[in-house]
Amino acid sequence: MRADKHRNKKRRRWKSILLVLLLLIGAGAAYSYFQYKQGVNQSLKKIDNETKEQKVVYKFNGQKDQYGDTNVLMLGSDSRGEEKARSDTIMIAHYNEDKGTFKLTSIMRDSYVAIPGHGKHKINSAFAIGGPELMRQTIKQNFDIDLQYYAIVDFQGFVQLIDEAFPHGVEIDVEKKMSAYVDPPLQPGLQKLNGQQMLSYVRFRHDAIGDFGRVERQQKAVKAIGDQLSAIQTLPKLPKLIGVVTPYVNTNMKTSDILFMGKDFFADKRGSVETLRIPVDNSFEETRVKGEGAILDINLAKNKEALHQFITK
Template sequence: MNKRWKWVVTGLLSFLLIGMTIFCYSVVSFHKGKKQSQAQVNTKKNETFTGDERPETGEITVLLIGDDGREDDDDGGRSDTLMVVNYDTSAKEPKVISIMRDVYVSIPDVGLDKINAAYAYGGAALTKDVLNDSFGLSINYYAAIDFKVFTQLIDDFFPEGVEIDAETALELDGVEIEPGEQIMDGNTVLQYARYRMDGEGDFGRVRRQQQVADSLIKQAKSGLPIARLPRLLGEAVGYVDTDLPYDVLLDVGTSFLFGTIKELQTLSIPVEGSWDFNDYTPSGSVLEIDEEKNRTAIEMFLTNGEVQ
C-alpha cells in the first residue's frame, strides 16, 4: 500500500473513530439525562395512545398538551394548554396550531363539552380522536408536560434565563411582570404564558404562548451548548410523557439547532369570524365554532402557511 492510500485509510479510520466516540457519548449522555428525570413522570394517563401513520412527505405532527397537574379541582385533570406542532423535515418549516380550551366540540362517547375536557375523559388518545373528527388533524405523536416540569426544563435549558418582550403588565401566582424586554426564569415564563385574566381571555393567552414558543426556538438555536445537548434532550424526554422515538427526536432536534429552518408560523383556533360566545351550556361559557371553516383554515395553513 503506497503512502497516499495509507493516509486515506488512516483518515477514514480516524473519522469513523471520532464519529463513533461522539455517537456513544451522545447516547450515554442522553440516557443518563433521561434516567435522572423520568421517575417524575406519570405515563399511565396516555398509555393507550396510538398515533396516526406518518405521511411519506416527511411531515411530523405532535399533539402538545400542557397539564397543570391538579386532579382534584373543578378542571379534574383537563388540559390547560393544547397545541398541535407540525414540522416539515424536508422544507424545514415549523408550524404551531393553538386550540383554545373553551372550544365546544363533540367528544366521542361523552357528547358536547369543552375540548380540554377530552384529556380528563381519555387522555391524549381521546384528544387525538377529537382533533381527527372536528378538524381533520392527523396526529403522529403526543407529548404531555406538567407545568412544574416545564419550569424545570426552562431553567435547565436556559440557566441564564429567557429573553421575552412582555406585552403587558400582569400578576399570577405571586409573579409580577412589567411590560417590556426582560430576562425570565422558568416560573416567570410559565406565568406569562398562562395568564388570561385580562379582557382578552384565552385569545391573549394563546398569543403569548406562541410568542414564548418563538422566543424559545430562536434562543435555543443561538445559546445551547453542543456538549450538553444530548444530556439535555435526555432530561427533556425523561421529564415529558411522550411517545416520540429517539431517532425522531435526534433528527428534529439536530435540524432545529444546527440546520437552517424557516420562521415559526402560528395559527389560533377558532379563526376570526368563525365563533360565538355561549354562556348557557352544561359546560358553562364556551366558544361555539364553525368547524368546517376552521377545518378549512387548518388545511390551508398546513399546506401553504396562509389562511384567507
C-alpha cells in the first residue's frame, strides 16, 4: 500500500515537472515569435508599399551536396524587384550539421564561365538571365557543387541588421581612405562602423586592386560580424535579428531553418568562419572579351579542385 502511494506521488511529481517544462517551452516559443514579429514590423515601417510588393517568387531546384553539406547561395542586390539586375555579390555559405562547421566561398562576379543554354559570360550574368535557379545551374555545371537554398539580400537589409545587432557599431580596421562612389566616405584606422558605414566598406572597389579588394573586404566584414556576434549574448536576440532582415531578403529558406542554423552557430562559439575566394591565386588571367569588357579567364579544373578541398577539409 505504501509502495503504491509512493509510486503515485512520484508519478504526480513527474507530471508536474513535465507540465512546467512544457509551459517554459511554450513561453519561450511565444517570446521568440513575438521578438521575430517585432523585428519584421520594425523593418516594414522603413519600406514603402511599392517595394513591399516587389518580391519575386523564384523557382529553385536545390538539394544538399554530395558531402552532406547545406549550401546557401547568397546574392547581394540593390533591388529585389528587378529580375534583370546582375548580382554584384556572389557567395556560398556552407553548413555541415554533423561537423558543426560553417564556411564561406566568394565567387568573383567577373569570372568568365559557361552559363547553361546561353554560352560563356561573366558569372553574374546568370542571375540577370534566369534568376537564382540559373545561377545554381551555372555553379553546378562549372564547379560540381549543389546548392540547397538561395537568399537574395537587399543591401538595406544589411544596414538594418548591423544597426540592430550592433548599436555602437562593428569594430573593423579600415585599411585606407575610401571615398570614390561610396557614401558615407571612410577614413583609415581601427574604428566602429554603423550600418551605412559598413555598407560603404564592403562595396568600395575604386582602387588599384578593384574587385579583388572588395571581395577581401566582404569576407573580412563577415568574419568580424560573426566574431563580434559570438562575443555578445546573441541567442536571445536572434529571433528579432532574423525578423529585422526578413523583409529585405528573398529566400526559399523557412524561418525555422534559419533559426536552427543560427542557434547552432552561436550556441558553441564555433570560432572564425573559414573563407575561400574563387578564382584562387594563380588560376586565372585578366583579359577582355568583346561585349563583356574586362573578365577573369579562370582555370576551371584548378578552381573546382580548390573548392572541393575547402569544403571537405
